[in-house]
Amino acid sequence: MAEKTYVMTLAEKEQLEKELEEYKLVRRPEVVERIKIARSYGDLSENSEYEAAKDEQAFVEGQIQILETKIRYAEIIDSDAVAKDEVAIGKTVLVQEVGTADKDTYHIVGAAGADIFSGKISNESPIAQALIGKKTGDVATITSPAGSYDVKILSVEKTA
Structure with missing residues (x-):
């Protein structure tokens, strides 16, 4: 196995x-x-x-x-292997919920490094799954137990 x-x-x-x-x-x-x-x-x-x-x-x-x-x-995973503005593991993403002023910042990490209290979300989480592969300006639909909502990706940067 x-x-x-x-x-x-x-x-x-x-x-x-x-x-x-x-x-x-x-x-x-x-x-x-x-x-x-x-x-x-x-x-x-x-x-x-x-x-x-x-x-x-x-x-x-x-x-x-x-x-x-x-x-x-x-x-x-080498986050430099993807486009600078593409969401991937090792990137920090600023999103805004469509139709609101609510903004959130997420640091996409592998499952081993996830720590929601410091904004580090697992690549396996529903939020990260919806964002990975998208680029600055794209809209992603995030599905959670509370329902679905759309977010616009405002910026993508390599996590320091």
Whole structure:
């Protein structure tokens, strides 16, 4: 069975590599030290510090596995390979809902780098799917659970 690929820019992959390094070189040793200290308290059956440290260790090891998988199966997309004004992964898009003054800015990233709170949307999201391949001046129809609406692409720039 083929593994899923994780589409991302080179910058996104480098960010994942930094996170992985942080987990391996900082977080993992910190947790091991906390486990060692908690063990020194004696009876492990009623040792809440030990249980908390073991839970954190499981979380850290899980994050390491997730990051290693995303890095191993990364498919790097070069946003320079498409036209400057074409929406693609690695581009920042300013759109305006047709018929309103509402404007939104989206940074199109691979699914591994999505973070809605910082405006980074996955290339797999309905918004990105509607925008990818379109150019400045085009109108795209975005379909969401709340219904469909049209947006006009005001600008497309390479994400810094």
